[in-house]
Amino acid sequence: MSADPRHYPPEYDETVVLRDARLARLRLLGPDDKGLLTRTFERLSERSRYQRFFAAKATLSAEDLSALTDCDGENHLAIAALSPIGGDGVGVARFIRTLADPAAAEAAIAVIDSWQRCGLGTILLVRLFAAAAERGIDRLVLHMLSSNTSMAALVRKSSPRTSLSPAPPFGVSAVVPVGRASR
Numbered sequence: 693m694s695a696d697p698r699h700y701p702p703e704y705d706e707t708v709v710l711r712d713a714r715l716a717r718l719r720l721l722g723p724d725d726k727g728l729l730t731r732t733f734e735r736l737s738e739r740s741r742y743q744r745f746f747a748a749k750a751t752l753s754a755e756d757l758s759a760l761t762d763c764d765g766e767n768h769l770a771i772a773a774l775s776p777i778g779g780d781g782v783g784v785a786r787f788i789r790t791l792a793d794p795a796a797a798e799a800a801i802a803v804i805d806s807w808q809r810c811g812l813g814t815i816l817l818v819r820l821f822a823a824a825a826e827r828g829i830d831r832l833v834l835h836m837l838s839s840n841t842s843m844a845a846l847v848r849k850s851s852p853r854t855s856l857s858p859a860p861p862f863g864v865s866a867v868v869p870v871g872r873a874s875r
């Protein structure tokens with residue numbers, strides 16, 4: 693048994709049931725997950741890649757992979773969703789604490805296209821908000837293209853106190869109060 697009283701310790705492992713009855717296993721992503729992340733990225737459509745990275749990205753470079761798996765679980769935490777069949781990655785939500793303001797973090801999320809609209813994005817975000825709050829973060833900032841109405845709807849649904857504002861050059865920034873700040 694873990695001595696860590698948090699809901700999202702390093703050994704966090706949970707299986708959730710999605711709206712279409714598919715199961716997804718959730719766990720924290722770590723430095724050994726470069727292969728998993730590469731395969732997850734490859735299963736995102738061009739459109740979803742563009743929405744996530746704000747650029748037409750054909751591959752993740754070695755630098756991207758290092759940066760995206762450099763998760764210490766404290767200042768950079770990523771929750772991966774895996775298909776229980778074969779263990780393929782189907783989604784990732786992450787936050788990275790802001791150096792200048794440790795009570796804030798930037799967050800991002802992607803769910804592979806064939807798993808979208810089943811509630812997985814909501815499940816990942818709600819857990820990400822809770823994990824951030826456990827680590828003393830009181831607000832998350834998510835950047836999205838102004839055309840990304842799915843993401844805007846998702847953050848609004850996940851936290852009604854979300855505020856959206858124009859943020860050139862990306863489009864829109866959502867500020868989501870988490871933990872006590874969300875009440």
Ligand SMILES: CC(C)(COP(=O)(O)OP(=O)(O)OC[C@H]1O[C@@H](n2cnc3c(N)ncnc32)[C@H](O)[C@@H]1OP(=O)(O)O)[C@@H](O)C(=O)NCCC(=O)NCCS
Nearest residue numbers: 740743800801802803808809810811812813814842845846
């Ligand atoms: C945005 C994204 C994470 C949503 O994931 P998801 O698993 O489909 O989300 P959910 O199924 O939990 O949907 C939650 C709500 O978001 C909204 N939503 C999600 N996809 C939508 C779509 N294609 N059109 C309209 N609304 C949408 C809906 O309000 C939905 O609730 P509903 O299904 O009850 O109507 C996913 O579309 C994605 O990965 N997109 C590409 C990457 C990206 O845009 N990242 C954001 C930048 S950080």
